[in-house]
Amino acid sequence: MAGTTFGNSGGIAPERIAALREREAKTFRAARPKSERAYGNGLPGYLGGVPMHWMNDWPTPFPIMVEQAKGAAIVDIDGNSLADFCLGDTGSMFGHSPPPVARAIRRQASRGLTYMLPSEDAAAVGKLLAEKFGLPRWQIATTASDANRFALRVARAVTGRRKILVFNGCYHGAVDETFVRLDRGRPANKRGLAGEFRDLTQHSKVVEFNDIPALEAALAARDVACVITEPVLTNCCMVQPEAGFHENLRRLTRDTGTLLLIDETHTISTAPGGYTKRHGLDPDIFVLGKPIAGGVPASVWGLSAETAQRYDDYLATKEPGYSGIGTTLSANPLQFAAMRATLDEVMTEANYTHMESLAARLQAGLQQSIERHALPWHVARVGARVEFICAPGPLKNGGEAEAAQAPALEAAIHVALVNRGVLIAPFHNMMLISPATTRKQVDRLSAAFADIAEVLAA
CATH class of the missing domain: 3.90.1150.10 (Aspartate Aminotransferase, domain 1)
Structure with a gap:
């Protein structure tokens, strides 16, 4: 029974x-x-x-x-x-195939699919992202996994710290540092990782969602560059934040000089500006992938004004060379055409x-x-x-x-x-x-x- x-x-x-x-x-x-x-x-x-x-x-x-x-x-x-x-x-x-996106794809298909240069749609999307999600400075990637990787690289660059912190049960795509879990209360690599030869817990901390004392203890050493989290755990059985969780998360990250990255790839289901805008969250970094271009592979990552300025300062002093950020097909004009249609006409x-x-x-x-x-x-x-x-x-x-x-x-x-x-x-x-x-x-x-x-x- x-x-x-x-x-x-x-x-x-x-x-x-x-x-x-x-x-x-x-x-x-x-x-x-x-x-x-x-x-x-x-x-x-x-x-x-x-x-x-x-x-x-x-x-x-x-x-x-x-x-x-x-x-x-x-x-x-x-x-x-x-x-x-x-x-x-x-x-x-x-x-x-939302009709506005399908029309945008047809229009762009005859104008070129990728050329490593901006377009009129790119100019429009930059403004739309700032209006929709509140953060002023943005970059384009092809998947949320890429966007998270690049954003974490920026977090480490501006803080000078190596470690990140995730919540047990989190999902952030194929980002290696997030493939950790709590196994009988102890940090461990997630099960079943193919070809993984590293102990990922050396540079990633993991605590339970909604556990503010554990979070406070994990951040106390001031060695965490960034907390990366979904506003709601979604790729396991769904876990909602308890009252006060996000306010305490923001307070503790600020108190310890830790950046806060909100990954809205799933919780964009909440509202046009995501869970972040609906509930007044205030991240330093914002990531969104999957539906941002109506089904065309694309993702975005945005920085607060303060974080963007810190990154600008870092870039002004770092040695020349390859940043490790970016892929060739990212920010192509097909992505921009589809994103513009999605942001302007679909995410209403x-x-x-x-x-x-x-x-x-x-x-x-x-x-x-x-x-x-x-x-x-x-x-x-x-x-x-x-x-x-x-x-x-x-x-x-x-x-x-x-x-x-x-x-x-x-x-x-x-x-x-x-x-x-x-x-x-x-x-x-x-x-x-x-x-x-x-x-x-x-x-x-x-x-x-x-x-x-x-x-x-x-």
Whole structure:
């Protein structure tokens, strides 16, 4: 019965989970003969049979082969249409090919795709970034991972310190220094890192989110260049900041001469200016990737006026040579065209009002099913980003978030949702609302979730 504890299985008997997954896998295969034939034992020519290894992390029996995506829907090569709440794991948070972005891409395509020089769109984007997010000085990169790497290099340059601090359970892309965790309370490299030969804890400190005493102790030595954090932990089971956490984080970083980097790559779901602007945060460095160009690979990192001046002073005295910052295709005109359209025409208050309204509706629908069946689960939300978590909540930190994960149960639910016409993110139970998402799609997801919950709790 639901409510009975079966280890890390969300209160559901393992045999019931296994039966659901086996049944749903058969249904999935039957509906996708073309995808199965096309995929076979993997796509020819690719390591692991896929262009990017995490495509094999979907819990479906094989990856869905997409024919096209538009708005908030995906159609596979077998003709199955899915209401898409994954949205490229935030990369398409504003929908697939938003019309203003599609128009900008078509316009720029005939004008050149990359030439290492600025354009009129570049001039407009610089102003839009300052207006939208509040920081005055910006640089462009291609992924949030790159932006975070470059920003941390700047933080070390202006402080003269080597170490950074992250929160247990954090996500900042493929930044090596952030691949640390707490293992039984002790700092350690994250599990499963490929080819890692270093002890990353030598230059990275890690404490639990919401633990102000631990943060204060970690910063006391004044050897940390930068605290890098999401405003809300999002790539594990979602963890919200407790009252006063961000105010104390800012106070402690200032008191110890430590810079504060806010990574809004996921929490941009909150508002046009992100969680930072909505909640009045005051970072020294701001990073945003994924949806900033409406699906075109791009990211930005911004500096406060004081941090920018410190970096200017540093550059005036450093020896000539390669800075280690920048990649050739960053700040290309296609990025600028797409970013301008996204910032000016897509990231609007009207679109966010629509997104937040439907996200609240989805949150209520999921929570209603959980309560109806007395499941020991809960729902978390940050703006247009919603997550059901197969454990009681709210969660306080990354350690609790790790313990709340129920991989076998979540995988079964994901496949069952696909079979009911709904796609959510594969890595955890994240769902996004876009400007193109409809009330009908939200209700379809809520109904599918209710059906699955009833099967599991029967």
